[in-house]
Amino acid sequence: MVSFTSISRGAALISILLLGFSNAAPVKESNNHIVPHLNATSNARVSLPPFISSRTKPVSSPDFEVNLNLEADIIEKNMKWFIEHGGDAHNITKRGVETVGGMTMELPKNSPPATTASSPAVVKASTAQINGLKLYAALAAIPYCRGVVPFGNWDCKNCLKYVPDGKLIVTFSSLLTDTNGFVLRSDAQKTIYLVFRGTNSIRSAITDLVFTQMNYPPVSGAKVHTGFYASFKEVLSSYFPVVQAQLTAYPNYKVVISGHSLGGAQALLAGMDLYQRDKRFTPKNLSIYTVGCPRVGNPSFAYYVDSTGIPFSRSVNDRDIVPHLPPQAFGFLHPGVESWIKSSSNVRICTSNIETKSCSNSIVPFTSFLDHLR
Numbered sequence: 001m002v003s004f005t006s007i008s009r010g011a012a013l014i015s016i017l018l019l020g021f022s023n024a025a026p027v028k029e030s031n032n033h034i035v036p037h038l039n040a041t042s043n044a045r046v047s048l049p050p051f052i053s054s055r056t057k058p059v060s061s062p063d064f065e066v067n068l069n070l071e072a073d074i075i076e077k078n079m080k081w082f083i084e085h086g087g088d089a090h091n092i093t094k095r096g097v098e099t100v101g102g103m104t105m106e107l108p109k110n111s112p113p114a115t116t117a118s119s120p121a122v123v124k125a126s127t128a129q130i131n132g133l134k135l136y137a138a139l140a141a142i143p144y145c146r147g148v149v150p151f152g153n154w155d156c157k158n159c160l161k162y163v164p165d166g167k168l169i170v171t172f173s174s175l176l177t178d179t180n181g182f183v184l185r186s187d188a189q190k191t192i193y194l195v196f197r198g199t200n201s202i203r204s205a206i207t208d209l210v211f212t213q214m215n216y217p218p219v220s221g222a223k224v225h226t227g228f229y230a231s232f233k234e235v236l237s238s239y240f241p242v243v244q245a246q247l248t249a250y251p252n253y254k255v256v257i258s259g260h261s262l263g264g265a266q267a268l269l270a271g272m273d274l275y276q277r278d279k280r281f282t283p284k285n286l287s288i289y290t291v292g293c294p295r296v297g298n299p300s301f302a303y304y305v306d307s308t309g310i311p312f313s314r315s316v317n318d319r320d321i322v323p324h325l326p327p328q329a330f331g332f333l334h335p336g337v338e339s340w341i342k343s344s345s346n347v348r349i350c351t352s353n354i355e356t357k358s359c360s361n362s363i364v365p366f367t368s369f370l371d372h373l374r
Contacts, residue, residue: 035152040174040235048240049277056218056276059303066299070357071328075102075365081112082366092365100206101327103367107319111366114319116340116348119358125339125347133315133339133347136289138162140260142182143197149173149180163189169246172238177231179266181259183242190253192246194239194270198261198292203369205262209294211326216297218276219304224297225326228265235266236273247280254285261322261372264293268305268312268336275310283309288336290314292322292372295332305335306353312336316360317374321367323360 083089087110091097098105116122125133138158147153149171159166165188173180181196199205214229216222247255255274259267271288274281293314305312314336316323326332334355340348350359 035168036170037150037152038170038172038238040172040179040238046237046241048236051218051276052279055279055308057307058219058221058300059307062299062303062306064354066302066333066354066356068299068328068331068333071324071361071364074357074361078112078364078366082108082110085112086110098207099365100209100321101211101325101330103321103324103327103365105203105207105321105367105369107366107368112363114342114363116342116359116362121351121356122358123349123351125349129339129349130345130347133341135162136256136258136313137260137291137315139193139195139256139258140263140289140291143180143195143263144200144260149182149197154184163193165189166193170239170242172235174231174234177227177234179231179235179263181235181239181263181266183239183246185246185250185253190250192243192250192253192255194243194255194257194267196257196259196263196266196270198259198263202261202372206322206325206369206372209325211330211332213298213331216301218272219301222297222301222304223331224269224301225265225294225332228262228294228296229269231262232266232269232273236270239270240274240277243274244278247278251280254287255281256287256289258289258291259293260291262294264290264314265296268293268296271310271312272305272308275308283311287311288313290336292317292320293334294322294325295328295334297333298331299333302333302335302354312353313339315339315341317341318360318371319363319366319368320360320371321369322372324364324367 097108142158143149145156150173152168152171154166154168163186166184166186169183171182178199184193212226213223214226216224257267257271267288267290338350338359340359350356
């Protein structure tokens with residue numbers, strides 16, 4: 001499951017071909033139009049708009065700065081509690097329990113309880129907010145269905161439940177970085193969706209994750225995870241002109257970008273890229289929702305994302321390990337408003353636009369890989 005939800009010939013085609021997609025392969029008649037599937041690895045590159053300088057300015061003085069030692073302090077506090085309540089710290093530190101970046105893949109016995117801090121900055125999610133999270137969790141789960149990507153069938157259970165009128169515009173995938181996703185339009189919801197799938201070999205991807213950063217090209221001083229940026233760049237030419245063409249045809253629609261796991265990281269980078277290259281994308285019509293998203297960049301990147309005003313919401317399922325990777329100690333920080341899902345009816349929202357200690361980060365290093373799949 002992903003949080004609430006289990007993982008598991010028309011104008012559109014013509015416009016895509018006119019935009020230069022010589023390798024677009026029509027794969028299925030769906031909702032009265034052929035859905036092209038693009039192999040991003042072999043797809044011809046298209047000319048992208050340049051970055052808009054006024055939209056790529058670094059943040060010199062953020063409203064507040066986060067102490068990156070905070071996570072280490074929480075780990076120390078929780079390890080102390082663990083030992084005092086009969087836990088075997090030696091078993092964890094000596095890899096008797098598999099860890100990644102110091103975080104546990106499986107929850108040890110006697111782990112500290114996952115409690116929510118009492119703070120004005122933490123609120124209980126309303127029914128409407130929970131329903132919204134269910135929608136975005138379902139969307140983030142859909143790309144794992146091979147019937148959708150690459151075969152172009154909008155007929156999976158979550159498809160018909162959450163976006164019954166959904167019309168797939170294009171699906172895409174890449175060979176080198178295993179990046180997959182789709183562009184979808186819902187006329188009933190007046191929304192254009194861009195959704196990324198995480199890697200199929202999730203556990204291997206987590207355990208093999210390397211915590212390296214590179215300069216983030218659009219914004220001076222910002223850095224992002226090297227692998228995440230490479231995977232996003234590989235499919236950029238596949239979806240960017242399609243989303244642009246959809247917004248041109250439907251200028252009053254909103255654009256929502258989503259993804260699960262590594263797909264969440266790609267969703268964040270894609271959202272920023274759309275904003276940086278096309279003035280039509282603004283905080284009024286563009287938003288990003290991720291599920292189980294890892295940390296993508298350094299504090300300067302997080303402060304930059306916040307400064308754009310683009311709504312960014314990330315949900316964390318209970319003790320999911322992925323949102324705690326790469327660790328803060330390696331210079332990574334989450335932007336966005338966190339929704340911490342304790343159960344289907346108990347969701348806490350940390351209202352800050354930068355991560356704090358009040359929600360899921362309060363439980364480190366006692367995390368769980370299984371919660372990434374639920």
